[in-house]
Amino acid sequence: MSEVWTLGIDIGGTKIAAALIDPDGVVHGIRTIPTAAQEGGQAVLDRVIAIAGEVVSEAEHPPAAVGVGTGGQVDPHTGEIVFATELIPGWTGVPLRRRLQETLSLPVWVDNDVHTMALGEATHGAGRGVRNGLYVAVGTGIGGGWVLGSRLYAGSRGLAGSVGHVKVEINGRPCTCGGRGCVEQYASGPAIAEHYRRLRGLASAPEGRDVMEAMRAGDELARFAVQEAGRWLGFALASLVNAMAPEAIIIGGGVAEAGEPFFEAIRSSIAQHALPTARSTPVRKAALGPRAGLIGAGVLARQGLAAERGSL
Numbered sequence: 001m002s003e004v005w006t007l008g009i010d011i012g013g014t015k016i017a018a019a020l021i022d023p024d025g026v027v028h029g030i031r032t033i034p035t036a037a038q039e040g041g042q043a044v045l046d047r048v049i050a051i052a053g054e055v056v057s058e059a060e061h062p063p064a065a066v067g068v069g070t071g072g073q074v075d076p077h078t079g080e081i082v083f084a085t086e087l088i089p090g091w092t093g094v095p096l097r098r099r100l101q102e103t104l105s106l107p108v109w110v111d112n113d114v115h116t117m118a119l120g121e122a123t124h125g126a127g128r129g130v131r132n133g134l135y136v137a138v139g140t141g142i143g144g145g146w147v148l149g150s151r152l153y154a155g156s157r158g159l160a161g162s163v164g165h166v167k168v169e170i171n172g173r174p175c176t177c178g179g180r181g182c183v184e185q186y187a188s189g190p191a192i193a194e195h196y197r198r199l200r201g202l203a204s205a206p207e208g209r210d211v212m213e214a215m216r217a218g219d220e221l222a223r224f225a226v227q228e229a230g231r232w233l234g235f236a237l238a239s240l241v242n243a244m245a246p247e248a249i250i251i252g253g254g255v256a257e258a259g260e261p262f263f264e265a266i267r268s269s270i271a272q273h274a275l276p277t278a279r280s281t282p283v284r285k286a287a288l289g290p291r292a293g294l295i296g297a298g299v300l301a302r303q304g305l306a307a308e309r310g311s312l
């Protein structure tokens, strides 16, 4: 079973990637096409099927199974998109697993893309050796994924890991989810940029990456905005650490590129707010970069197949 090659597919709002994933988690023969999300769910599905077929037809090692990570909430048991935002219009309700199985004649497993990033990092990246861990992606939004017993924990209908909507303030800032006080409004890239705008008295907020560049150039206010985001995120993570006691937390996404000022703030916030025996929970930077989701999709397929064959 350990020698199985799989096909990994990563479906995001801007691009679709497909590749063969070898037993060591190495990516082979990657192909990438634009998602063209505005053309709607059916067109996106057609493009996924086309790119998957191309990779399979050129494969030196034929894949034994297919794993998919996609934007949106996915029911891992049915492989159906439970809910997707307007990032891919018409994606909600698409029976992704069934359609791919029909056309590729291979077993297929589907999960949310941040979940597959979590599985990729836990298996072949910064979380290697961690059986129970939390992955958090901090970028325009904040997402997460739990790996428990070395396998994904997707929760009821795939909702688990919605770390961005952990509440940090009652009656706090309004959130895109319709609620208030979600950590995403305090610690995401746009939240950092908005904080920096206020500190500097600018008319409009810069891009998150501009703030990081300013920080690296020695701008103390930029550094403060990044650290403040880390403190808020650490505050949210302290509650998750208390509830779930992961062995480690892996942080990826664009904001993780802010580096040590961000990570130090997260660690000291967890140390301040978590229960005594959880205060030193390791917080590490993700290691696989933008391919984490693709690699994790391959692992998802490998594990699914192993479980089905009763060898896991």
Ligand SMILES: [Zn+2]
Pocket: 164, 165, 175, 176, 177, 178, 179, 180, 182, 184
């Ligand atoms: Zn929210």
